[in-house]
Structure formats: C-alpha cells, structure tokens
Amino acid sequence: xxxxxxxxxxxxxxxVLFAIGLYGVLARRSLIAILISVELILNAASINFMAxxxxxxxxxxxxxxxxxxxxxxxAAEAAIALSIIVAVYRKMKSINVEHATExxx
Amino acid sequence: MVFSDPILLGCLLTVxxxxxxxxxxxxxxxxxxKLSLAISLVAATIxxxxxxxxxxxxxxxxxxxxxxxxxxxxxxxxxxxxxLDPTSLVMFxxxxxxxxxxxxYSIGYMAGDPGFGRYxxxxxxxxxxxxxxxxxSGLLQLYIAWxxxxxxxxxLIGFWYxxxxxxxxxxxxxxxxxxxxxxxxxxxxxxxxFYGSLDIATVNSAAVANSMPPWLITTSGLLIFCxxxxxxxxxxxxxxxxxxxxxxxxxxxLLHSATMVAAGVFLMTRIFPFFAASATTMTVIxxxxxxxLILSSTIALAATDIKQVWAYSTVSQLGFMAMGLAAAALAxxxxxxxxxxxTTHAAFKALLFLCSGVFIHHFGTNDFFTMATQGGRKLVIxxxxxxxxxxxLAGIFPxxxxxxxxxxxxxxxxxxNKLWLVLGLFGAFLTAYYSFRxxxxxxxxxxxxxxxKVPGHIAxxxxxxxxxxxxxxxxxxxxxxxxxxxxxxxxxIFPLLVLASFTLILGFCQDYLEKLLLGxxxxxxxxxxxxxxxxxxxxxGIALAWLDWGRKxxxxxxxxxxxxxxxxxxxxxxxxxHFWRWFLNRFxxxxxxxWFTYNDRRVVDGGVDAVAFSTVGSGRLLSFIQTAFLQxxxxxxxxxxxxxxxxxxxxx
Numbered sequence: 001x002x003x004x005x006x007x008x009x010x011x012x013x014x015x016v017l018f019a020i021g022l023y024g025v026l027a028r029r030s031l032i033a034i035l036i037s038v039e040l041i042l043n044a045a046s047i048n049f050m051a052x053x054x055x056x057x058x059x060x061x062x063x064x065x066x067x068x069x070x071x072x073x074x075a076a077e078a079a080i081a082l083s084i085i086v087a088v089y090r091k092m093k094s095i096n097v098e099h100a101t102e103x104x105x
Numbered sequence: 106m107v108f109s110d111p112i113l114l115g116c117l118l119t120v121x122x123x124x125x126x127x128x129x130x131x132x133x134x135x136x137x138x139k140l141s142l143a144i145s146l147v148a149a150t151i152x153x154x155x156x157x158x159x160x161x162x163x164x165x166x167x168x169x170x171x172x173x174x175x176x177x178x179x180x181x182x183x184x185x186x187x188x189l190d191p192t193s194l195v196m197f198x199x200x201x202x203x204x205x206x207x208x209x210y211s212i213g214y215m216a217g218d219p220g221f222g223r224y225x226x227x228x229x230x231x232x233x234x235x236x237x238x239x240x241x242s243g244l245l246q247l248y249i250a251w252x253x254x255x256x257x258x259x260x261l262i263g264f265w266y267x268x269x270x271x272x273x274x275x276x277x278x279x280x281x282x283x284x285x286x287x288x289x290x291x292x293x294x295x296x297x298x299f300y301g302s303l304d305i306a307t308v309n310s311a312a313v314a315n316s317m318p319p320w321l322i323t324t325s326g327l328l329i330f331c332x333x334x335x336x337x338x339x340x341x342x343x344x345x346x347x348x349x350x351x352x353x354x355x356x357x358x359l360l361h362s363a364t365m366v367a368a369g370v371f372l373m374t375r376i377f378p379f380f381a382a383s384a385t386t387m388t389v390i391x392x393x394x395x396x397x398l399i400l401s402s403t404i405a406l407a408a409t410d411i412k413q414v415w416a417y418s419t420v421s422q423l424g425f426m427a428m429g430l431a432a433a434a435l436a437x438x439x440x441x442x443x444x445x446x447x448t449t450h451a452a453f454k455a456l457l458f459l460c461s462g463v464f465i466h467h468f469g470t471n472d473f474f475t476m477a478t479q480g481g482r483k484l485v486i487x488x489x490x491x492x493x494x495x496x497x498l499a500g501i502f503p504x505x506x507x508x509x510x511x512x513x514x515x516x517x518x519x520x521x522n523k524l525w526l527v528l529g530l531f532g533a534f535l536t537a538y539y540s541f542r543x544x545x546x547x548x549x550x551x552x553x554x555x556x557x558k559v560p561g562h563i564a565x566x567x568x569x570x571x572x573x574x575x576x577x578x579x580x581x582x583x584x585x586x587x588x589x590x591x592x593x594x595x596x597x598i599f600p601l602l603v604l605a606s607f608t609l610i611l612g613f614c615q616d617y618l619e620k621l622l623l624g625x626x627x628x629x630x631x632x633x634x635x636x637x638x639x640x641x642x643x644x645x646g647i648a649l650a651w652l653d654w655g656r657k658x659x660x661x662x663x664x665x666x667x668x669x670x671x672x673x674x675x676x677x678x679x680x681x682x683h684f685w686r687w688f689l690n691r692f693x694x695x696x697x698x699x700w701f702t703y704n705d706r707r708v709v710d711g712g713v714d715a716v717a718f719s720t721v722g723s724g725r726l727l728s729f730i731q732t733a734f735l736q737x738x739x740x741x742x743x744x745x746x747x748x749x750x751x752x753x754x755x756x757x
Contacts, residue, residue, distance in 0.1 A: 026740050101733040 010051035017044035031085045031095040042074045116187040119152040123233035130226035141222035145229050149205045156201035160194050164621050188242035191622045196239045196371050199451045200364045204232050206600035207359040213594035214355050231257035244303040255282050258360050262352040274351040281345040285335020292328030312379040326386035337369025337423045340397040344681050350412040358458030362419045363451040370426045370447050374440045381434035391431035395528050397424030402535035406665050407675040411461045411473040422450050429513035436519035441619050442512035449505035449611050453497035456604035460491035477550035490601045495544045497608045499537035499643045505611040514639050530642045537646025545655035
C-alpha cells in the first residue's frame with residue numbers, strides 16, 4: 001500500500017498542521033504570528049475535509065465545496081483580523097499581546 | 106341576590122358607606138370642610154336609619170346569619186358575614202346613634218379647625234370599624250374590625266398631632282391596647298387549632314353543649330379577656346384611657362366612653378355562653394374588674410381635669426359592667442345586667458362628655474374649678490344636662506343608671522361571697538361622690554381663692570385659658586380663635602337634649618330590652634334591702650360631696666385630704682404609670698429589646714453581611730483569571746474543549 005494512497009497519512013498531516021497552529025496561537029506573542037497560526041489550523045481542517053472526501057464520502061463534491069467555503073471565509077477573516085491588528089497597533093503602538101492589558105481584572 | 110334581600114343590602118350599606126366616605130374624604134375632599142362634612146354625615150345617617158329599622162323590624166325574630174367563605178383551608182374555614190341577633194342589634198343601634206350625634210355635635214365643636222376634613226374622615230373610619238365589629242358573624246372578622254377601631258382611636262387621639270402630648274397619648278393608646286390584643290389573637294389561634302371554628306354562633310352553642318374541652322374554654326377565654334382588658338381599659342391596662350382624653354372632646358364621648366371602650370364588654374356579651382362555661386375565667390374577670398372599679402373611682406376623687414374625672418369614671422363603669430357579667434355567669438344568671446348597664450352607660454356617659462365639651466369649648470380650659478369660678482352654671486342647658494347625667498351615673502331614681510346599677514348589684518348579691526357586693530356598693534358610693542364633686546363645684550362656685558388649696562388645680566390660668574391663637578394650641582382650646590362668650594350653637598345643644606331624653610327614658614325600657622335580648626322577661630323579686638343599700642350609698646356619696654364642696658362654708662378640700670398619703674397615692678394614679686415605665690425599662694428594654702437587638706445585629710445583620718462578604722470575596726478570587734492576557738483565555742478554551750472532547754469519547 002502506497003503511503004499517499006492512505007487516509008491515515010493525510011489525517012496525521014492534518015494533525016501535525018493543527019498542532020503547529022495551536023502551538024503558534026498559544027505561544028507566539030505577535031498578533032500577526034497568531035493570525036498565521038490560525039490560518040494553519042484552518043488549513044488542517046481543510047485537509048481533513050479533502051481526505052475524507054477522497055477516501056470515504058459517497059459523493060465526491062461535498063468536501064471540496066466546504067473546503068472552498070473555508071478558503072473564502074479565511075480570506076475574509078484575514079482581512080478583518082488584519083484591520084483589527086492595524087487598529088490595535090494605532091492604539092498601543094505595539095502588536096504584542098502582552099501589552100494589550102486594558103481588561104485586567 | 107344582594108338587591109333582592111333588603112337585610113343583606115342594609116348590612117352591606119352600613120359597612121361600605123362609611124368606608125367609601127373615609128376614602129373619598131381622605132383622597133379628594135380633605136381640604137373642603139363643607140363637602141367632607143356632607144359626605145360623612147350622609148354615610149352616618151343611612152346606617153342610623155338602617156340600625157333603627159332593623160332594631161324594630163328584626164328585634165324579636167330568630168338570629169339572621171349571612172356567611173360567605175373568605176378563607177377555606179383543609180380543616181379551617183373562615184367565613185365573613187353578618188350576624189343579626191338581639192345582642193348585636195342593640196349595640197348596632199347604640200353605635201349608630203351615638204356616632205351620628207357626635208358627628209352633628211362636632212359641626213359646632215370642630216368648626217374652623219384646620220383638620221376638619223381629616224377629622225370627619227377619621228370619624229367615618231371609626232364608624233366603619235365599629236359597625237363591622239358589632240354585626241360581624243365570626244371572631245376573626247370581629248378581630249380585624251377591633252384592630253381597625255384601635256387604628257381609628259389612634260388617629261383621633263393624636264388628632265392634634267402637632268401637640269407632643271397628643272401624639273404621645275395616641276401612641277400609648279395604640280401600644281397598650283395592642284398589648285392586650287396579643288392575648289386576644291392567641292386565644293383565637295387556640296380556638297382555631299383545637300376547635301377549628303371561629304363562628305360566633307358555633308362557638309357559643311359548642312360551649313353550651315359541652316362539646317369543647319374545658320381547658321380550652323378556660324385558656325382561650327382568659328386570653329381573649331386580655332383583649333377585653335386592653336380595649337375596655339381594665340386593670341392593669343387601663344393606663345391608656347385617661348391619656349386618650351388628649352383628643353377632641355367629641356371623640357372622647359364617642360370612642361373613649363360610649364362605644365369603642367364598650368367593645369370589650371360587648372365582646373364578652375357576644376360570646377357570653379363561651380365565657381360563662383368556665384368558672385375560673387369568670388372568677389379572674391370578677392377580681393380584675395372589681396379592682397378596676399375601686400382603683401379608678403379612687404383616682405377620680407383627686408382629679409381636677411373634668412375629662413379626667415369622666416375618664417376614670419368610664420374605667421370604673423366598664424369594670425362595673427364586667428363585674429355584672431362575671432357575677433351573672435358565676436351565679437348562672439344572664440348577660441342582661443351587664444349589657445343593660447352598657448346601654449344606659451353609653452347614653453349618660455356620652456352626655457357627660459358632650460356637656461363637658463360645651464364647657465371646655467366655651468371656657469377654653471379643662472379644669473372644672475376654673476370653669477366654675479368663671480360662671481359655668483350660666484350655660485343653663487349644658488348644666489342641666491350634665492346634672493341629669495351625673496344623677497344617672499350616681500344611680501339615682503328615676504335616671505337610667507339607677508336601674509342598670511340595681512341589676513348588677515342584684516347579680517353580685519347572688520354570689521356566695523358577699524365581699525363582691527360590698528365592694529360594688531363602695532364603688533357606687535365613690536362614684537356618687539366624685540361625680541357630685543364636679544357638679545357641686547360647678548353649681549355653687551366659691552371665690553377662686555377657696556380652690557387654691559386643691560391639689561392639682563392651677564389657680565391662675567385665666568390669661569392662658571382663653572388662648573386666642575397667640576398661644577396656639579393651649580390645652581383643649583386648640584386656638585381656633587373663638588369669641589370669649591359666644592352662644593352655644595344649636596348643633597351642640599341638640600345632641601345633648603337627645604341624649605338627656607335617652608337617659609330619662611332608658612330606665613323604663615328595662616322590660617322591653619330584657620324581652621328583646623333574652624326572649625322572655627323575668628320578673629325579678631325586688632330586693633328591698635339591696636335597693637335601700639344602693640340608693641343609700643349613692644345618697645351618702647352625694648351628701649359627702651355636698652359637705653365637702655357644695656354648702657356655703659364648705660372647706661373645699663376633699664375628705665380624702667385627711668389622709669395625705671392616700672391622697673398622694675390617688676393623685677399619682679396608684680403609681681400605675683410609674684409601674685409601667687419601670688416595667689418597660691426593666692423588662693422590655695432591659696431584657697427583650699437587648700436580646701432582640703443582639704439577635705438583629707449579630708444573627709440577622711451578620712447573616713446578610715456574610716452573604717455580601719462571601720460574594721465580594723469569591724468575586725475577588727475569580728478576578729484572578731481575568732488576566733487580560735489573551736493567550737491564557739485561548740489556552741483555557743482549548744483545555745475545556747479538549748476536556749469536553751475526551752468526555753464525549755469516553756462516553757462512547
């Protein structure tokens with residue numbers, strides 16, 4: 001059995017991508033880096049959709065539609081997130097999350 | 106149903122007319138004296154007509170009972186309704202008549218008072234409460250009306266509330282009567298728990314048929330008598346009644362002599378079979394009422410305020426009524442003696458107060474020595490009326506008091522222990538003495554110097570007494586700036602004449618009333634010894650008063666001044682006010698208030714504080730997770746989601 005022809009390969013790939021993304025979200029202090037990590041998580045989800053579509057789905061189009069949908073949403077989300085980051089930068093001259101402490105209890 | 110039944114309609118009208126009058130005046134027309142007066146008079150006249158119609162139409166018939174369920178619980182049923190039997194009909198007539206007369210009289214007495222509208226609203230409230238009390242069919246309804254009467258009394262005693270002593274007296278009356286009402290209410294609770302019904306007719310017939318345990322009758326009878334003690338001013342709760350004379354004099358006539366204080370005695374007659382079923386209760390009542398009679402008569406010997414004299418005589422006559430009822434119950438007699446005295450007393454005591462009101466209004470003082478030296482006897486009609494009333498109070502033939510006192514003394518004579526009879530006669534002697542002390546002083550005034558030795562009498566009050574507004578509310582003159590010697594308005598004379606004629610007639614209605622109340626008149630053998638003794642006591646009292654105060658060269662000091670210690674004792678009112686002050690300080694404030702305050706501060710307030718502090722504390726703890734660090738929030742979210750995921754996987 002060839003490695004690229006198996007479901008597990010893609011699932012592990014997605015898992016690794018997801019884990020890297022999660023680590024980035026939790027560990028990076030730059031808002032841009034966090035945004036990039038979120039994109040990684042979304043891509044991991046997209047890969048999962050494509051893999052299940054390829055190997056298990058009875059109808060071949062469903063997963064692809066959702067993947068396209070995720071890409072569109074991710075583009076919009078990136079635009080909004082970047083504008084928020086610009087606003088945050090204007091306010092506190094920094095995009096480091098450690099400096100965004102106005103809601104401290 | 107309501108409109109097809111004239112009797113029920115009448116009952117409802119008597120209750121709701123005064124109620125709506127009170128509401129209307131208080132809400133809309135308080136500042137318009139004429140309109141308030143008109144509303145109140147209409148609401149007093151219609152019940153008056155209804156009362157007399159009922160009295161003559163329903164007098165001889167079987168009791169009429171209307172009951173509507175108000176509160177139904179599993180075992181307890183509390184009905185609201187009306188009970189019209191002879192006992193309530195007679196009282197109904199008394200209350201309606203006297204409250205109507207007093208409303209008419211007050212037109213003159215209260216004229217120009219800034220609180221005129223409020224005064225009539227309060228009178229309407231009183232009429233509502235008292236009429237409901239009289240015709241109610243259940244004890245709980247009676248209790249509610251009883252408390253409403255207390256409220257009306259509080260409002261009227263403290264009517265001139267800007268005078269400190271008046272508002273204090275109102276509070277005292279309210280609190281002291283409430284002290285007794287606690288007992289009343291506990292008695293009712295006992296009845297509900299152990300018997301299950303508060304219907305007057307049911308309770309009475311059960312007590313007669315011995316279907317109630319004796320201990321219950323004794324316990325709740327004594328507890329209910331506590332309420333009677335408060336309302337009818339029996340020892341030791343009599344202290345509020347003399348202070349209640351701070352109110353306007355017509356109010357004293359209406360509430361504190363004729364009707365409201367009679368509510369206690371009325372309650373005793375209302376459930377007389379119930380009370381009579383326990384000899385223990387009746388003996389206690391007899392002892393307390395006898396003590397009351399003697400105590401208040403002796404205090405009245407030394408009073409110089411005309412209203413105080415009548416106030417203490419009210420207390421003593423109420424004691425006399427209770428004695429009559431208790432003695433009748435112990436000797437298996439009927440309620441007639443006490444109830445008859447209640448009827449006659451209502452007439453002549455209201456008359457006494459209304460006459461005194463004329464004098465007070467005219468001379469602007471409460472001190473009858475001052476009235477006398479300023480020519481009180483020139484007001485012929487009030488002077489004649491007050492003399493008639495005093496004769497009735499002393500029990501002289503042919504005035505009403507003679508017949509009713511005679512009946513009570515007969516009831517006392519039926520007891521085995523003749524001590525009660527002797528004490529009753531002694532009370533009658535004292536009553537005659539102190540009432541004729543007032544009459545003789547007013548009829549045959551001496552020079553002002555002659556009275557200077559009387560303890561308690563302030564010799565030179567003329568400047569103050571005529572207080573024309575400048576002194577504001579000097580004493581009872583309440584400064585409505587009346588002319589010094591204006592005539593007495595006819596609205597004040599008319600009620601006097603009506604009541605005086607009642608005082609004359611009522612004595613001869615004995616057989617009629619007895620037939621009405623008991624169904625049959627019992628011709629009782631005249632006890633001539635008793636008759637002579639009673640009249641002799643009254644006459645010797647009057648003679649002594651003549652010697653002390655009336656004759657030309659009288660010394661104008663009471664016989665009591667030969668015993669200075671006793672006199673001081675009586676002037677200090679047997680130190681009862683001191684006793685209550687001490688009692689309050691020592692026990693209520695010293696023990697109860699202290700512990701309740703401690704409980705309130707520490708347990709109740711402490712509990713509330715603990716809730717508050719723990720909320721603040723936990724909030725402070727939880728605020729540590731609000732770090733304002735974005736990635737902790739994200740981490741928390743991830744951990745929780747992972748936890749939920751693991752939990753869902755495990756469930757599979």
